[in-house]
Amino acid sequence: MTEKVTVLGAGTMGHGIAQLYAQAGYDVYMYDIKSEFLEKAMTRITDNLDMLIQENSIAASEKESILKRISTTTDLKEAVSGTRFVTEAVSENLPIKFDLFKQLEEVIDDDTIIASNTSTFSIQQLSEGVEKKDRLLITHFFNPAHLVPLVEVVKGPETSQTIVDRTVEVLRNIGKEPVVLKKDIPGLIANRLQAALVREAFYLLDNGIADAEDIDLAITAGPGFRWAFIGPLETADFGGLDIWKSVVENLAPVLSNEEKIPSFVEDKIQSGNLGTKTGNGIFTYSGDEEVRRRILERDENFVRLSSIKNNK
Ligand SMILES: NC(=O)c1ccc[n+]([C@@H]2O[C@H](COP(=O)([O-])OP(=O)(O)OC[C@H]3O[C@@H](n4cnc5c(N)ncnc54)[C@H](O)[C@@H]3O)[C@@H](O)[C@H]2O)c1
Known part of the structure; x- marks a missing residue:
């Protein structure tokens, strides 16, 4: 069975991250608060794929199967059911992220990883909104996420090494070049x-x-x-x-x-x-x-x- 992953937030970053997963063969659920945002994200992904075809980066025949691997939903439970890796890419607003983490932890399995794409909050700040802190880390992608290889990975004092190793493996699977920071610092590297x-x-x-x-x-x-x-x-x-x-x-x-x-x-x-x-x-x-x-x-x-x- 193909592994399922979830991307929360389908904006500038979320749509590109969802696309990466689909290109790498994962089944992706992309979640947002309104279906119109999800539709816009799918249009952007389609345009991105057309450009990759034009540049001979992917074959034209791959487009439909990549798109088919992306499901969209405004139902959080459906988005995360059976998923073991959640990327959070919602608006850069702590109350919004905390509210989502709370809902999320009620419906995900204990070993599901929560990887936040935050660009300004520290892992310490984020972890205050999460009960099970060992499964939280930051995976900081760069815009355009589907093209820039770097992802900075930041673990908190309570993040388990197994979670870091699994995250690095997933990021390499989707063609990224992860860099794991030894210490948290504003602005990362x-x-x-x-x-x-x-x-x-x-x-x-x-x-x-x-x-x-x-x-x-x-x-x-x-x-x-x-x-x-x-x-x-x-x-x-x-x-x-x-x-x-x-x-x-x-x-x-x-x-x-x-x-x-x-x-x-x-x-x-x-x-x-x-x-x-x-x-x-x-x-x-x-x-x-x-x-x-x-x-x-x-x-x-x-x-x-x-x-x-x-x-x-
Ligand atoms: N834009 C960048 O260059 C960039 C680069 C690196 C990291 N980031 C980080 O990535 C995250 C997303 O940034 P973005 O630029 O994609 O923002 P964006 O505004 O383009 O997209 C955010 C999306 O989250 C959705 N959203 C808001 N509340 C939600 C909720 N409760 N549940 C589900 N979806 C919700 C919005 O509807 C929107 O579609 C932020 O944490 C940001 O700091 C952004």
Whole structure:
């Protein structure tokens, strides 16, 4: 019998995670509070699969069987009956998550894993809403979840090692590259590194050092080009630790240490320019059509990069 897994919340992250399970051969139940959200999620999954077919990442003949492996429901009991792995991807709101955990624990088996996709709550905070704390952990996916390989795994003081091992195995089964943190820390690994870089990028733009296009290009054509294959620590080894001693000691005192978002970004937020979701942000987009095209281009490039990385 095919193993059943459940994804709670069918939004930006949930639909992509459900798709991954279905692609890997699991029977997935995707649960949300309204059927219209589930319908929208299925449309997004269908579009994602069409793009993967176009990029020769999956065969056209696989599409229908992948879609058939996804069931949708607004009935929590139906969603979790017989499941041993639940991914929670509902809104980033603690009372909502706690309320759901409470309902969940009334209907799941004792050995069912609860893996939260939270991006800002610590495992300590989350565990306050769970009775049986040994089966709770964080599995932090990256957007778009169906394409970015990394998943950060955070265990709490009470999470059992068996649960961590089973989770890592499930994540590898769906083609992900899990990283298990030894300690919980705000922002985990990837968002801490990313935030340090984005703060400096905002600083460079704010101080007129270069145009936004060129600041981005300095990363995509420079360090970012290397980072898909060698991380910052291996880069330091290749460059020489003596060199990196000078780089860090000479630059650290002049890097931005701002704790607040710069006012030019705050102004954009206040005027409703939030980026692609509102049509304008740091960059200007000509309308919905251009935004759709840019997202598609981004995703196609991610698929191509995956193929190169996987030597496909
Ligand atoms: N968006 C990202 O880039 C990103 C990245 C990593 C992690 N996360 C985390 O993933 C989780 C989901 O984020 P998202 O961006 O997909 O949010 P989203 O708003 O796109 O989707 C959340 C979904 O949860 C549903 N929902 C709300 N309450 C519910 C309930 N009680 N039961 C079932 N479904 C419910 C909503 O209807 C919605 O469809 C959050 O914890 C977020 O912090 C998001």
